[in-house]
Amino acid sequence: MQQKLDSKKYSALRKAKWIPYIYLSPFIVLFIIFGLYPMLFSAWISLHSWELGSPFHQMEWLGLTNFEYVLTDEWFYHALYNTLWLSLAAGIPQHLVALPLAALLFRMTSQKRHILLCFYFLPFITSSVAISLVFGSLFSRDFGLLNQLLAGLHDLELAGIQPLSWLFPEQAIDWQDSSHIRWVIAFVVFWRYVGWNTLLYLSAMKTIPSELFDAARLDGAGFWQQLRYVTLPMLRPMILLALTLSIIGNFQLFEEPFILTAGTGGSGQAGQTLAMYLYATAFSEGDFATASATAWLLFIILFTLCNLIRRINQKDYL
Amino acid sequence: MVLMFVTQVQATTLTIASYPNFDAAIRAAIPRYEKLHPDITIRLVSLSFYDHHNAMTSALATGAGLPDIMGLEQSFIGRFANSGGLEALSAPPYNALQYQQLFVPYTMVQAQNDRGELFAMPADIGPGSLFYRSDLLAKAGVVLDDMTKTWDSFIDAGVKLKQKAIYLVANASDLKDIYIRIGLKPGEGIYFNQAGETLVRTERFVRAFTLAKQVRDLGLDARLQIWSNEWAEAIRRGRVATQMTGAWFAGHLSSWIAPESSGIWRVHQLPEHSYASWGGSFYAIPKAAAHKSAAWDFIRFMTLDQSMQQEAFEKLDAFPALLSAQQTPHMAASINYLGQQQARLIWKDAAANMPVIIAYKYDAMAAEVVRKQMDLVLDNNKNITEALEDAERQIRHKVRR
Amino acid sequence: MSHIKNLKLTHWLIGSMIWLGAVLMVLPFWFMLVFATHNEQTIFSVPPPFLFGDALGENIQQLLSRLPYFWHNLSNSFYIAVVTTILNLFLCSLAGSAFALYHFKGKKILFSLVISTMLLPAFLNMIPNALIIAMFGWFNEPKALYIPAACGAFGVFLMRQFIEQAVPNEVIEAARLDGCSEWELYRYIVLPLIKPALVTLALLTFIASWNNFMAPLVVLHDMESYTLPLALRALQGVGVVPWGAICAGSAIAVMPLIILFIFTSHHLIGRLNQSYLK
Numbered sequence: 001m002q003q004k005l006d007s008k009k010y011s012a013l014r015k016a017k018w019i020p021y022i023y024l025s026p027f028i029v030l031f032i033i034f035g036l037y038p039m040l041f042s043a044w045i046s047l048h049s050w051e052l053g054s055p056f057h058q059m060e061w062l063g064l065t066n067f068e069y070v071l072t073d074e075w076f077y078h079a080l081y082n083t084l085w086l087s088l089a090a091g092i093p094q095h096l097v098a099l100p101l102a103a104l105l106f107r108m109t110s111q112k113r114h115i116l117l118c119f120y121f122l123p124f125i126t127s128s129v130a131i132s133l134v135f136g137s138l139f140s141r142d143f144g145l146l147n148q149l150l151a152g153l154h155d156l157e158l159a160g161i162q163p164l165s166w167l168f169p170e171q172a173i174d175w176q177d178s179s180h181i182r183w184v185i186a187f188v189v190f191w192r193y194v195g196w197n198t199l200l201y202l203s204a205m206k207t208i209p210s211e212l213f214d215a216a217r218l219d220g221a222g223f224w225q226q227l228r229y230v231t232l233p234m235l236r237p238m239i240l241l242a243l244t245l246s247i248i249g250n251f252q253l254f255e256e257p258f259i260l261t262a263g264t265g266g267s268g269q270a271g272q273t274l275a276m277y278l279y280a281t282a283f284s285e286g287d288f289a290t291a292s293a294t295a296w297l298l299f300i301i302l303f304t305l306c307n308l309i310r311r312i313n314q315k316d317y318l
Numbered sequence: 319m320v321l322m323f324v325t326q327v328q329a330t331t332l333t334i335a336s337y338p339n340f341d342a343a344i345r346a347a348i349p350r351y352e353k354l355h356p357d358i359t360i361r362l363v364s365l366s367f368y369d370h371h372n373a374m375t376s377a378l379a380t381g382a383g384l385p386d387i388m389g390l391e392q393s394f395i396g397r398f399a400n401s402g403g404l405e406a407l408s409a410p411p412y413n414a415l416q417y418q419q420l421f422v423p424y425t426m427v428q429a430q431n432d433r434g435e436l437f438a439m440p441a442d443i444g445p446g447s448l449f450y451r452s453d454l455l456a457k458a459g460v461v462l463d464d465m466t467k468t469w470d471s472f473i474d475a476g477v478k479l480k481q482k483a484i485y486l487v488a489n490a491s492d493l494k495d496i497y498i499r500i501g502l503k504p505g506e507g508i509y510f511n512q513a514g515e516t517l518v519r520t521e522r523f524v525r526a527f528t529l530a531k532q533v534r535d536l537g538l539d540a541r542l543q544i545w546s547n548e549w550a551e552a553i554r555r556g557r558v559a560t561q562m563t564g565a566w567f568a569g570h571l572s573s574w575i576a577p578e579s580s581g582i583w584r585v586h587q588l589p590e591h592s593y594a595s596w597g598g599s600f601y602a603i604p605k606a607a608a609h610k611s612a613a614w615d616f617i618r619f620m621t622l623d624q625s626m627q628q629e630a631f632e633k634l635d636a637f638p639a640l641l642s643a644q645q646t647p648h649m650a651a652s653i654n655y656l657g658q659q660q661a662r663l664i665w666k667d668a669a670a671n672m673p674v675i676i677a678y679k680y681d682a683m684a685a686e687v688v689r690k691q692m693d694l695v696l697d698n699n700k701n702i703t704e705a706l707e708d709a710e711r712q713i714r715h716k717v718r719r
Numbered sequence: 720m721s722h723i724k725n726l727k728l729t730h731w732l733i734g735s736m737i738w739l740g741a742v743l744m745v746l747p748f749w750f751m752l753v754f755a756t757h758n759e760q761t762i763f764s765v766p767p768p769f770l771f772g773d774a775l776g777e778n779i780q781q782l783l784s785r786l787p788y789f790w791h792n793l794s795n796s797f798y799i800a801v802v803t804t805i806l807n808l809f810l811c812s813l814a815g816s817a818f819a820l821y822h823f824k825g826k827k828i829l830f831s832l833v834i835s836t837m838l839l840p841a842f843l844n845m846i847p848n849a850l851i852i853a854m855f856g857w858f859n860e861p862k863a864l865y866i867p868a869a870c871g872a873f874g875v876f877l878m879r880q881f882i883e884q885a886v887p888n889e890v891i892e893a894a895r896l897d898g899c900s901e902w903e904l905y906r907y908i909v910l911p912l913i914k915p916a917l918v919t920l921a922l923l924t925f926i927a928s929w930n931n932f933m934a935p936l937v938v939l940h941d942m943e944s945y946t947l948p949l950a951l952r953a954l955q956g957v958g959v960v961p962w963g964a965i966c967a968g969s970a971i972a973v974m975p976l977i978i979l980f981i982f983t984s985h986h987l988i989g990r991l992n993q994s995y996l997k
Binding site: 361363365369377379380 | 937942952954
Binding site: 051069072074075136137140141142174176177262263264267268280283284285288 | 368371372375379397400401402541543546547551552686694697698712715716
């Protein structure tokens with residue numbers, strides 16, 4: 001009897017050793033062909049110079065020249081600055097709003113919650129064409145709704161004086177110029193992703209055992225205290241995940257600035273992100289080799305950042 | 319003109335990739351061509367302007383998914399011609415240079431690399447002129463001939479217009495774009511010369527930047543991006559008195575920008591006898607195309623067949639690159655929208671006088687660098703000498719490989 | 720008393736802010752729908768239209784005449800999105816299980832590789848991917864779109880995180896002791912426990928596949944095989960852009976996504992009283 005059990009366990013264990021590899025095999029195959037190969041290919045051509053239409057064996061070896069070129073290009077640093085700025089300006093509000101919002105939605109009746117979540121999630125699935133048209137119209141300098149609203153508030157008259165005139169601008173704001181375009185982009189990115197983050201946090205809140213909330217309430221904790229002492233600590237892994245995804249996404253920000261500046265990057269390239277800089281190098285200049293070098297630089301930056309976050313997080317646990 | 323074509327035993331499908339509105343000419347030609355060549359079926363693949371050129375860029379890079387014929391816009395020709403992925407039409411069996419005399423002089427050169435090899439055939443052109451609102455000029459007391467005498471007098475007219483709260487131009491950088499095309503020495507391109515040096519610190523560029531800055535400083539431009547809806551709205555409402563652009567603009571004005579302003583727009587040659595072209599479309603054959611001889615036949619049909627060019631001219635407002643197609647009564651017809659002006663004669667004249675500018679490989683990149691510096695000068699008050707020095711440095715940096 | 724009144728006031732304030740925010744979220748979308756029923760002249764008038772117009776029929780007509788394969792494009796998008804989603808659900812959960820439940824050689828390195836693919840901008844893969852597709856001869860076929868995307872790194876990442884969190888070791892041990900085969904383990908224990916993650920992944924994969932236009936741009940060269948976002952972009956020329964028609968097309972394009980979301984969000988956030996330890 002004992003022997004039979006042992007052999008069954010043994011063969012089960014032996015099989016178990018192979019199982020992960022079997023499970024992973026489709027992923028590995030696809031990954032090698034469509035993930036690893038393109039990565040290696042782009043790393044390879046980043047070390048060469050490559051003419052658009054010429055065959056591959058005509059590539060010239062350049063070593064790190066392309067990287068040197070990008071690192072000495074002032075527009076690269078400009079784009080890096082823009083990307084960092086946008087990451088913070090769009091990223092921080094996204095999460096600051098999404099967390100409390102998720103907590104608030106959590107307490108609502110299922111119907112109301114459902115409707116509200118649908119509304120907040122809608123921006124995430126709207127197509128970029130429609131976004132560019134609508135936001136272009138809303139933020140138009142001379143004819144946009146927003147400027148008209150601001151002008152109306154500025155000119156608002158109550159008993160002969162304009163009480164709000166000091167608060168609102170007198171002239172129409174040119175949202176496209178270099179000092180404003182970043183705010184517009186940050187706002188559109190915020191608009192697009194706040195619902196997504198809310199959904200993430202909301203679904204994570206499901207996993208918090210309700211006993212914790214009951215206990216807190218019995219102790220007299222109000223909404224904000226519950227948020228701070230119960231929700232936040234329990235949600236920590238999800239917050240980390242959401243933040244990491246945000247950072248990765250923000251660093252690769254392309255669509256929103258691209259469509260809002262109609263592909264130009266805005267006056268003085270104020271709206272050009274790293275990904276747009278990459279795209280321009282690849283498609284406007286037809287220089288895929290340098291574009292690959294830029295992409296790998298972007299990769300190194302992101303990799304370092306993500307590692308940093310992981311280290312900080314681990315330290316806190318200690 | 320006798321068209322020689324090779325008949326094929328089996329039906330061939332010719333794939334043509336193009337973009338709106340250039341693809342309209344192909345659509346119009348398909349029924350006629352297929353009737354003449356029953357063994358050929360034409361398949362048109364259209365994508366939006368940038369998507370199309372991006373797709374073609376990717377296709378050239380990978381050598382796969384290329385059409386038999388590629389429609390290309392003039393601003394992309396330089397890069398594609400030098401890519402090594404297009405057939406050299408100047409070489410046998412095409413020998414396209416034999417047709418050079420049949421076209422408006424400047425257009426073929428646009429599709430040649432700096433060694434004179436031809437990579438695309440011109441289909442239509444965009445000779446530039448000054449579009450202006452005659453009523454607005456009258457209101458401000460501006461005399462047209464005075465205004466167009468020199469660039470300085472152009473700016474003076476702008477000052478007068480400003481007094482009546484009318485803008486001279488939509489964007490000051492337009493002046494820069496025109497001015498840098500004037501006064502080139504033989505062998506020079508706009509941004510480079512034959513020795514491969516960049517020319518952005520020459521007097522030509524300094525003056526171009528200065529003129530544009532002057533316009534901006536005097537408040538004569540509306541600071542609008544062309545094709546944005548603010549710009550269209552400003553044109554519609556008569557806030558801007560002039561627009562310097564290609565001949566095809568008349569069609570846009572009359573159809574959607576300002577149809578109600580019929581009769582008050584006119585055209586004139588650009589100030590100070592300047593000539594510049596806006597756009598222009600070409601056909602090219604990728605090296606990897608499957609049906610090259612059939613493709614070449616079709617291209618010759620579109621570009622050399624007088625009746626086809628005329629049809630495109632009359633129905634689609636595509637100004638013919640083919641000289642013989644310009645000998646049509648349609649050319650001298652009065653254009654209703656432009657107040658019965660025989661505007662096409664003005665454009666024909668402009669096309670004939672257009673200077674031949676050699677295209678260099680990095681032109682598009684240099685244009686982008688210069689554009690960015692112009693933005694900084696106009697919007698951020700950057701010093702012009704500094705800006706041009708930076709431009710030179712950046713261009714040198716990119717070209718050094 | 721005033722304490723309660725204050726509370727009620729803040730309650731009301733916060734509540735109205737949330738609803739105001741919701742309106743703000745939906746406003747651009749509303750405009751898209753409204754623009755779909757107007758022609759270009761009205762769209763760009765000042766102020767822009769707030770209410771529906773009567774040009775919907777006209778716009779749809781224009782849409783269908785400029786895009787003769789419109790319905791085909793719609794079904795292409797649908798087919799590709801559905802297949803991609805199903806493949807991802809299956810393959811990513813398998814891969815995620817492998818990472819989360821087993822120890823094997825090279826696990827750490829492999830997982831780091833997975834994450835690092837997410838760090839590179841997607842369009843850089845365009846050229847090498849196109850080369851591979853060309854090699855396989857899959858141009859103009861849906862295969863070219865759903866096979867490369869069949870097991871996304873993000874999906875694997877998500878699955879691993881969730882499985883680690885939601886499937887406790889005790890359950891696995893207990894099941895193994897009971898004589899469960901590995902496959903049964905996956906099928907009857909892991910899968911049910913990660914249902915919310917599966918639904919999330921399904922939703923995200925579908926949306927990403929549907930809205931993607933970069934990949935189709937490179938591998939689809941035939942208007943009949945286009946996906947919908949690509950086809951809609953083909954309407955944008957310079958000058959007379961049929962914005963009304965484009966908005967109408969975009970509105971049609973976004974409908975399936977909204978329906979999908981409404982259905983899946985029930986699963987995601989519906990019954991909140993269920994403890995996961997069941």
